[in-house]
Amino acid sequence: MTDQPDDPIDRLLAGFERFRDRYFKVEPQVYEQLATGQAPKVAVVACCDSRVDPAIVTDCAPGELFTIRNVANLVPPCEPEGTYHGTSAAIEFAVRCLEVEHLVVLGHAQCGGIKALVDGGVDGEFIDHWVELARPALMRVPPDLSPDERLRACEQAAVEVSLQNLLTFPWIRERVADGRLQLHGWYFDLAAGELKRLAKLTQDEDDEDKG
Ligand SMILES: [Zn+2]
Numbered sequence: 248m249t250d251q252p253d254d255p256i257d258r259l260l261a262g263f264e265r266f267r268d269r270y271f272k273v274e275p276q277v278y279e280q281l282a283t284g285q286a287p288k289v290a291v292v293a294c295c296d297s298r299v300d301p302a303i304v305t306d307c308a309p310g311e312l313f314t315i316r317n318v319a320n321l322v323p324p325c326e327p328e329g330t331y332h333g334t335s336a337a338i339e340f341a342v343r344c345l346e347v348e349h350l351v352v353l354g355h356a357q358c359g360g361i362k363a364l365v366d367g368g369v370d371g372e373f374i375d376h377w378v379e380l381a382r383p384a385l386m387r388v389p390p391d392l393s394p395d396e397r398l399r400a401c402e403q404a405a406v407e408v409s410l411q412n413l414l415t416f417p418w419i420r421e422r423v424a425d426g427r428l429q430l431h432g433w434y435f436d437l438a439a440g441e442l443k444r445l446a447k448l449t450q451d452e453d454d455e456d457k458g
Contacts, residue, residue: 270309277309287313290341292334292409293353294320294360298437301353313341319360320353321380322409325416335416342428343418350413350428354406354445355435361402365394380412381405406432406445414448426450 252258270277290313293301302312315337323335341347363369364378364385384404388397410432413419422428432446 281310285310285313285345287311287341287345288347289313289349289351290315290338290345290347291351291353292317292320292322292338294318294355294358296355296358299353299355299435301351304353304435304442313345313347315341317377318374319358319364319378319381319405320355320409321360321377321405322352322412323380324412338413338416339418342416342422346427348428349431350419351431351433352406352409352413353433353435354402356399356402356437356439358398358402361405362398365398365401381408384408403434403443403445406434410446410448423448424450 252261287310289311291301292315293299295316295318301307301314301316305312315334317334321334322338323332325335326332338350342350360374360378361381361384363374364381368375381401381404384407385401387404388400392400410430413430414423419428419430423430426449429450430446430448431444434443434445435441436443
């Protein structure tokens with residue numbers, strides 16, 4: 248275990264050996280059952296950032312968490328116009344096919360995607376257009392904040408914007424209204440090592456328990 252290879256790809260392959268030892272030798276029942284199908288109760292929309300892997304951060308076992316990742320953990324509004332919607336397709340699969348009971352939008356501190364929006368863009372073909380989804384969040388951020396505070400405020404407001412966008416999907420709105428689905432907005436402060444629960448949308452309440 249202590250002799251980690253230096254090569255990053257060799258590290259992954261060594262990691263796979265440890266994973267295989269654990270789940271196919273020590274706990275084979277886990278994958279014996281999962282081989283017949285998945286039934287996660289929770290789906291999460293998280294950022295691609297290598298520091299915020301939701302299954303690692305929440306210490307989940309295989310099969311527990313349906314994970315959707317994109318730049319800045321954004322949810323687009325429902326736009327069934329026939330272009331390629333990877334995030335919406337994954338959300339649809341989680342909600343309509345797997346019938347998850349909870350959908351979490353997991354924002355995080357020091358998000359490069361949100362920073363690109365706040366700083367006015369990066370030199371690229373796709374990122375700027377994608378992070379425009381969070382423009383309504385940036386509009387809500389008070390202008391008199393320091394650059395760091397501005398970024399944090401925008402990261403958290405973007406989670407709220409994604410929750411609102413989730414409600415533009417009729418089959419999500421319907422499931423929240425009849426209690427089959429709950430929506431959660433979380434924020435992982437990776438510098439402080441804290442998880443902040445920003446908002447929860449359920450059948451009965453539309454509460455925002457900040458703190
Ligand atoms: Zn990010």
